[in-house]
Amino acid sequence: MARVAGVSRATVSRVINGIRNVDPDIQATVRQAIATTGYVPNRAARSLVTRRTGAVALVLSGAGADEDPSPSPLLTDPFFGRVVAGIISFLRPRGIHPVLMFAETAQSRAQVVSYLRQGDADGALLVSTHAADPLPAQLVEAAVPAVLFARPADPIPISYVDVDHRAGAALAADRLVELGRRRVATICGPLDVPAAQARLAGFQDAMARHGHAFVPYSEGGFTYDSGEQAMERLLAERLDLDGVFVANDLMAQGALHALRHHGRSVPDDVAVIGFDDSSAATACRPPLTTIRHPVEGMAAEMGRLLLDHIDEPGRTPTSVIFEPALIVRASG
Amino acid sequence: MARVAGVSRATVSRVINGIRNVDPDIQATVRQAIATTGYVPNRAARSLVTRRTGAVALVLSGAGADEDPSPSPLLTDPFFGRVVAGIISFLRPRGIHPVLMFAETAQSRAQVVSYLRQGDADGALLVSTHAADPLPAQLVEAAVPAVLFARPADPIPISYVDVDHRAGAALAADRLVELGRRRVATICGPLDVPAAQARLAGFQDAMARHGHAFVPYSEGGFTYDSGEQAMERLLAERLDLDGVFVANDLMAQGALHALRHHGRSVPDDVAVIGFDDSSAATACRPPLTTIRHPVEGMAAEMGRLLLDHIDEPGRTPTSVIFEPALIVRASG
DNA sequence: GTGAAAGCGCTAACAC
DNA sequence: GTGTTAGCGCTTTCAC
Numbered sequence: 057m058a059r060v061a062g063v064s065r066a067t068v069s070r071v072i073n074g075i076r077n078v079d080p081d082i083q084a085t086v087r088q089a090i091a092t093t094g095y096v097p098n099r100a101a102r103s104l105v106t107r108r109t110g111a112v113a114l115v116l117s118g119a120g121a122d123e124d125p126s127p128s129p130l131l132t133d134p135f136f137g138r139v140v141a142g143i144i145s146f147l148r149p150r151g152i153h154p155v156l157m158f159a160e161t162a163q164s165r166a167q168v169v170s171y172l173r174q175g176d177a178d179g180a181l182l183v184s185t186h187a188a189d190p191l192p193a194q195l196v197e198a199a200v201p202a203v204l205f206a207r208p209a210d211p212i213p214i215s216y217v218d219v220d221h222r223a224g225a226a227l228a229a230d231r232l233v234e235l236g237r238r239r240v241a242t243i244c245g246p247l248d249v250p251a252a253q254a255r256l257a258g259f260q261d262a263m264a265r266h267g268h269a270f271v272p273y274s275e276g277g278f279t280y281d282s283g284e285q286a287m288e289r290l291l292a293e294r295l296d297l298d299g300v301f302v303a304n305d306l307m308a309q310g311a312l313h314a315l316r317h318h319g320r321s322v323p324d325d326v327a328v329i330g331f332d333d334s335s336a337a338t339a340c341r342p343p344l345t346t347i348r349h350p351v352e353g354m355a356a357e358m359g360r361l362l363l364d365h366i367d368e369p370g371r372t373p374t375s376v377i378f379e380p381a382l383i384v385r386a387s388g
Numbered sequence: 389m390a391r392v393a394g395v396s397r398a399t400v401s402r403v404i405n406g407i408r409n410v411d412p413d414i415q416a417t418v419r420q421a422i423a424t425t426g427y428v429p430n431r432a433a434r435s436l437v438t439r440r441t442g443a444v445a446l447v448l449s450g451a452g453a454d455e456d457p458s459p460s461p462l463l464t465d466p467f468f469g470r471v472v473a474g475i476i477s478f479l480r481p482r483g484i485h486p487v488l489m490f491a492e493t494a495q496s497r498a499q500v501v502s503y504l505r506q507g508d509a510d511g512a513l514l515v516s517t518h519a520a521d522p523l524p525a526q527l528v529e530a531a532v533p534a535v536l537f538a539r540p541a542d543p544i545p546i547s548y549v550d551v552d553h554r555a556g557a558a559l560a561a562d563r564l565v566e567l568g569r570r571r572v573a574t575i576c577g578p579l580d581v582p583a584a585q586a587r588l589a590g591f592q593d594a595m596a597r598h599g600h601a602f603v604p605y606s607e608g609g610f611t612y613d614s615g616e617q618a619m620e621r622l623l624a625e626r627l628d629l630d631g632v633f634v635a636n637d638l639m640a641q642g643a644l645h646a647l648r649h650h651g652r653s654v655p656d657d658v659a660v661i662g663f664d665d666s667s668a669a670t671a672c673r674p675p676l677t678t679i680r681h682p683v684e685g686m687a688a689e690m691g692r693l694l695l696d697h698i699d700e701p702g703r704t705p706t707s708v709i710f711e712p713a714l715i716v717r718a719s720g
Numbered sequence: 721g722t723g724a725a726a727g728c729g730c731t732a733a734c735a736c
Numbered sequence: 737g738t739g740t741t742a743g744c745g746c747t748t749t750c751a752c
Contacts, residue, residue, distance in 0.1 A: 064739045069731055077737055096506040100441070101729035103432040104744045111487065111508075137468070144490055148499075153487045153508070155443065158476055167480075174428040176443075176485070280671065313673065339612065339671070341645065396723045401747055409721060433745035436728050724751080735740075 072097060103175070112362060113177040114143060114154035115168055117184045117191045135334055135351065139183055139205065142355025150363075154181065165191050172200045178366045181205075181358050187249045201365035203358045207375065209250055215361045215373040217354045221251050222258030224347040224380035228301040228329040229262035231345065231382055235327050237299030241272045243286040243311060245303040252278075255303045255331060276307045283307025287314035298326055299388065305330040305337045308344055312387070327388030342386035350378050404429060435507070444694060445509040446475060446486035447500055449516045449523045467666055467683065471515055471537065474687025482695075486513065497523050504532045510698045513537075513690050519581045533697035535690045539707070541582055547693045547705040549686045553583050554590030556679040556712035560633040560661040561594035563677065563714055567659050569631030573604045575618040575643060577635040584610075587635045587663060608639045615639025619646035630658055631720065637662040637669045640676055644719070659720030674718035682710050 063082060070078050071086040089095070103109045116136070143154055155177050159165040168191065172180060179201035182192060187209035195202040196214050204216035232240050242259050245252030256273060263271045274289045276282035283302060287310065290297065295318075302308035308330035312322060320326050322342055330337055333348035357376050365371050395414060402410050403418040421427070435441045448468070475486055487509050491497040500523065504512060511533030514524060519541035527534040528546050536548035564572050574591050577584030588605060595603045606621045608614035615634060619642065622629065627650075634640035640662035644654060652658050654674055662669055665680035689708050697703050 065730075066732085066740080067738060070738085073731080079737060082738085096502060098436070098729050099507050100432045100435040101744090102731075104430070104436055104729080104746085105731045107744080109432070113485075114488070140488065144488070148490070148496070151499075153445075153489055153503070155485045155487050156446070156472070156476070157485055158480070164480070167483075170428060171485070175431050309671070336671070339641070339668070397746075398724080398748080399722060402722090405747080411721060414721085430745050433728090434747075436730085436745080437747045439728080722752085726747105726749085728746090728748105730744085731742105732744105733740105733742085736738085 107175070108366075109175055109178055110152050111155050111177045112147070112152060112359075112366075113157050113168070113172060113180040114140070115157045115159055115180050115182045115191070117159040117165070117168075117182055117186075117189050135332065136183070138351040139355045142352030143181060143359055145352065146356035146359035159191050165194060169194050169198050169200070173198060179203075179362045181355075181362055184208075199369075201362060201369065203361045203365070205354070205358065207250060209248075213373045215365065215375065217357045217361070217376045217378065218251075219349040219354065219378045219380050221254035221380075222261070224331060224349075225255045225258030225301065225303075226262035227347055227380065227382040228331070229259050229266065231329060231384070231388065232299040232301065232327060233263075233266045235299065235323075235388065237327055239294065239297045240268065240299040240301070241274070241290050241294070241297050242301040243276050243283060243290065243303060243307055244273050245276060245278045245307075247275060249278075252303055259301050276303070276310075278304050278307060280306050280310040283310030284314045285310075287311035291315075291318055291320075299329075300326060301329050301331075303331050305332045305334045305340075305344055305346055308346070308387075309336050309340050312340055312342075312344075323386065323388045329388045333383050337383075337385070340387070345385045345388040346383050347380045348383045349380050354378050439507070440698075441507055441510055442484050443487050443509045444479070444484060444691075444698075445489050445500070445504060445512040446472070447489045447491055447512050447514045447523070449491040449497070449500075449514055449518075449521050467664060468515070470683040471687045474684030475513060475691055477684065478688035478691035491523055497526060501526050501530050501532070505530060511535075511694045513687075513694055516540075531701075533694060533701065535694045535697070537686070537690065539582060541580075545705045547697065547707065549689045549693070549708045549710065550583075551681040551686065551710045551712050553586035553712075554593070556663060556681070557587045557590030557633065558594035559679055559712065559714040560663070561591050561598065563661060563716075563720065564631040564633065564659060565595075565598045567631065567655075567720065569659055571626065571629045572600065572631040572633070573606070573622050573626070573629050574633040575608050575615060575622065575635060575639055576605050577608060577610045577639075579607060581610075584635055591633050608635070608642075610636050610639060612638050612642040615642030616646045617642075619643035623647075623650055623652075631661075632658060633661050633663075635663050637664045637666045637672075637676055637678055640678070640719075641668050641672050644672055644674075644676075655718065655720045661720045665715050669715075669717070672719070677717045677720040678715050679712045680715045681712050686710050 063086060068086055071083050147154060157168050159168045180195060181203055183205040192204055192208050192214050193212050196212055202214060204214060207216050207218045244256040247253055260271050274286035276286040302311050308328055311328060315322055315326055322328050330344040330346035333346045337344040337346045361374060400418055403415050479486060489500050491500045512527060513535055515537040524536055524540050524546050525544050528544055534546060536546060539548050539550045576588040579585055592603050606618040608618040634643050640660055643660060647654055647658055654660050662676040662678035665678045669676040669678045693706060
């Protein structure tokens with residue numbers, strides 16, 4: 057390659073890496089030679105000396121200590137697809153690709169940390185399903201640059217992006233009040249998850265601001281069936297409710313089913329508002345009014361933060377909080 | 389590291405790479421030293437000499453020449469999650485991680501080929517959404533080891549796994565006949581997709597074997613809305629139909645909606661059978677009877693084939709065809 | 721069975 | 737502004 061261009065390897069390297077101090081004419085010659093030979097620099101050789109791989113890990117992580125070999129639940133969730141799309145959209149223009157890894161068992165978490173230390177990737181983007189995930193702390197300890205998708209349950213010095221759950225829940229409350237609903241309840245997520253807590257608290261607070269001191273709630277597990285059951289419990293308690301905020305769309309879908317089963321029409325008898333704006337929201341009949349996170353934007357921001365941490369290892373952890381939006385559809 | 393164990397670097401290398409010819413005692417000493425120092429070999433240095441990265445690319449590919457920056461449609465499809473889960477389950481025990489890449493534009497396809505040539509990955513697992521995808525041929529030309537998820541539309545020398553679409557459609561036909569349905573129709577996928585063709589042909593052939601010479605069909609685009617519309621057309625044509633085979637679950641979900649809209653109960657008035665056993669199949673009311681591909685198993689086989697091709701570059705392309713299964717639920 | 725030495729392809733000091 | 741040189745950390749002949 058250097059021979060073809062009639063210059064030294066060092067000069068070729070300078071041209072490829074965009075270092076100034078290279079004569080424009082020579083630069084052109086080298087580029088020409090690159091184009092005709094179809095030369096591509098060897099990645100391994102480069103990262104051996106730069107100590108950078110140009111890759112980042114995208115880690116999907118749970119807290120389970122069990123031996124579940126299948127990471128399907130998260131993977132099958134369209135939410136994950138949006139995260140990946142957002143990450144890719146930021147990373148691809150920069151020529152870096154995410155390496156996919158899973159970490160649901162203690163063993164696989166150790167593997168992930170070991171890989172990162174080995175230099176398979178320069179840092180990690182972490183999407184956890186469970187609040188009690190020990191991986192973030194392990195990464196901090198291993199001094200691996202990392203960014204989380206949501207605020208960790210335990211406060212640890214690590215960067216993350218998140219959505220303002222309280223504000224989102226308040227949006228739902230305002231909407232129900234605006235629709236003139238007076239007998240409102242909510243189905244919340246598992247209360248050991250910080251996001252679920254925040255959505256419940258945010259909803260209750262906003263309703264209180266509108267004069268509704270007490271909002272009954274029923275706890276679900278963020279699944280279709282748990283939403284259906286929670287709705288059943290709510291209806292058993294007070295059959296005359298006319299509005300319900302459900303902490304995610306999947307549960308809202310279940311709630312819709314329970315309401316139909318009881319002959320309550322949506323939104324005429326009962327207005328239903330979900331959270332997430334997942335694909336479930338549009339697949340539902342009626343389509344769900346819901347709260348949308350800017351997931352793709354959040355994912356892109358994760359990439360940005362991670363690159364900052366990689367460039368400047370000592371950097372202080374940062375959090376970036378995004379504002380959710382109300383998406384009005386037919387259900388409320 | 390070599391110093392700590394009191395042996396040469398060469399010996400450490402032999403132990404790590406499991407080369408025989410090493411004295412068991414020395415082996416133990418070295419392993420001990422590895423454990424105490426927490427030593428991990430540098431990946432870049434290793435692949436510089438072995439010319440292997442120990443990574444494979446997982447490429448999601450479309451045919452679009454446009455500048456759509458978002459690969460969401462496929463990513464958001466739970467089917468993709470199952471593919472990834474299957475690939476991971478095979479790759480992870482072997483210590484190799486997939487690098488995620490997208491290729492929907494000519495530019496991004498070129499980038500993928502360039503990356504593979506650059507040695508970012510030893511080979512590629514390709515999942516295409518469109519039949520006319522030019523990437524497989526480009527990979528063949530670049531002599532990059534690659535395996536496809538489905539048979540390419542144009543015959544090219546490349547390995548792939550696929551499901552026996554005709555057999556799956558025949559399973560659906562047999563089931564409808566077994567249920568005593570006499571006025572049967574089908575909603576097929578876009579007929580430029582080989583899989584859609586095979587499902588239609590397989591269904592028609594099997595119905596013919598059961599004495600039904602003619603089966604009306606309506607073409608959809610594998611989406612919810614197109615399924616709904618195709619069902620509408622079918623109903624306009626013959627309102628008395630009592631069974632329908634829909635070429636994928638998403639369209640079947642749309643068809644269910646159209647049937648409900650027309651006051652036809654499922655499965656009493658009309659039996660509905662889908663294809664894919666996607667998450668849509670169980671989220672539906674009633675849950676869908678459908679044809680299940682062993683997606684995870686197929687994905688794992690892709691990994692196996694790819695590793696074979698990487699180990700033995702000259703190897704003849706192979707295809708592995710999987711048998712689908714009928715999953716009986718409430719809809720038919 | 722084990723060590724010594726060469727070299728994978730690149731970048732980065734350092735001379736010029 | 738460009739060439740020369742010295743490694744990056746590993747695997748792998750080749751002697752012993």
